[in-house]
Amino acid sequence: MATLSLFSVVVFLHLTVVLFVSEPTNAQGLKVGFYKNACPSVEAIVEQTTAHFLSRAPSLAAPLLRMHFHDCFVRGCDGSVLLNATAANKQTEKTAVPNQSLRGFQVIDAVKSAVEKVCPGVVSCADIIALVARDAVVFDKGPFWEVPTGRRDGRVSNASEALQFLPPPFANISDLKSRFQAKGLSVKDLVVLSAAHTIGTSHCFNFNNRLYNFTGKGDTDPSMDPNYIARLKNKCKPGDNTTLVEMDPGSRKTFDADYYTLVAKRRGLFQSDAALLTDSETRAYVKLQASTHGSTFFKDFGVSMVNMGNIGVLTGFAGEIRKHCAFVN
Known part of the structure; x- marks a missing residue:
């Protein structure tokens, strides 16, 4: 009996180890409702906290959406764009020129703090960026x-990679x-995704050469x-580095398909916007949305945001x- 009991224990432990090791494999990738059991109120907390800030500073919606783009295009959607420079790493993504105009980090910090109070150590900053971006668009x-x-959070952030991978406005x-x-x-x-330019503003220096x-x-x-x-x-003089211009004149606070009409x-506003007319596939999509008042744009945007949110997770x-x-911890 003692031998049998010991054998049973060994088998049990083996099965436990197998199940424990196998579980992350089954959980690989992302899924809707990932925090359903571990933090069921997370999306409500994110929405409420984001709305609290945007109701007082509506202009933050565009930067918060842009932050998700800038995070995902460098090292994948891992929250690396949020990391501050330290004595050991003075050149994080935050310090790179394309990211120096990012705003809204205080919103992400406030959301994280609110979530931590309810579900400590459960929800990643990378997921918070993705959820905040969605809620900013809805707002x-x-x-x-x-x-x-x-998603889980990365531990590496390099300014040089931001310069290498982020699409420039003159592309x-x-x-x-x-x-x-x-x-x-x-x-x-x-x-x-280019139509994210339907909200927000840009500094003159991003297009003054045009x-x-x-x-x-x-x-x-x-x-x-x-x-x-x-x-x-009339708005941007040569060498102007401070003036802000609407990317979607008259509609910069409303997320809509007017971008394609423009x-x-x-x-x-940017060469990268004009470039969409130089390719048959992108030009056809621009003209479709412009002529149908964005008939499929909202649905398409959600799909493409999910696709982008899968990059390098x-x-x-x-x-x-x-x-x-x-x-980093």
């Missing part, structure tokens, strides 16, 4: 989509397609509507669940 009258969760269509393809995203994802010195000869970008150029020149009229035992989003 600006955009679409709702189910956000698959289960042409070949560059854009290459950068999106490298992240597993389709050409449709590219043209759909107004004053496009080819280095003091000329303007011929792909841009001359009337729009004249309007922009691009179709050659009034996209850490799951299972990879990474960590940060206690504070700005620092």
Whole structure:
């Protein structure tokens, strides 16, 4: 009996180990409702906290959406864009030029703090970014989509990688397609996600070359509507690094399909916007949404955001669940 009992214990322990090891494999990837048991109120907490900030500072909606893009395109959606510089690493993604205009980190910190009070050590900062981005879009009258969760937080953040992987505002269509393809995203994802420019503002220096010195000869970008150029020149003078301009004039606080109408009229603010008219597939999508008032845009945007949210995610035992989003544990 003693031998049998010992054997039984060994078998039990073996099965326990097998089940324990197998569980992360079954849980690999993301799923809607990942925190259903461990933190069932997480999405309500994120929504309420985000709305609290946006009701007082509506202009934060666009930066919070942009933050999700900037996180996912560098090392995947792992919260690395949130990490502060330290004595050991003075050049994190936050310090890179493309990220120096990011705003809303205080919203992420506040959401994390609120979630930690209810479910300590359970919800990742990477998931919080994804949920906040969705709720910011909804706040600006955009679409709702189910956000698959289960991401874990990365421990590495390098400014050089932000410069390498983030699509610049002056990118042409070949560059854009290459950068999106490298992240597993389709050409449709590219043209759909570009419409995030329907909300928010940009500094003049991101497009001033199109107004004053496009080819280095003091000329303007011929792909841009001359009337729009004249309007922009009234707001942005040469060398202006501080003035902010609406990316979707008259509608920057409403998430809608007006972006495509502007691009179709050659009034996209950035070269990367204008580039969508230089490819048959992206041009067809722009014209479809412009002519049908965004008939499929909201649905498409949710799908493409989920696709983007899958880039390079850490799951299972990879990474960590940060206690504070700005620092590794």
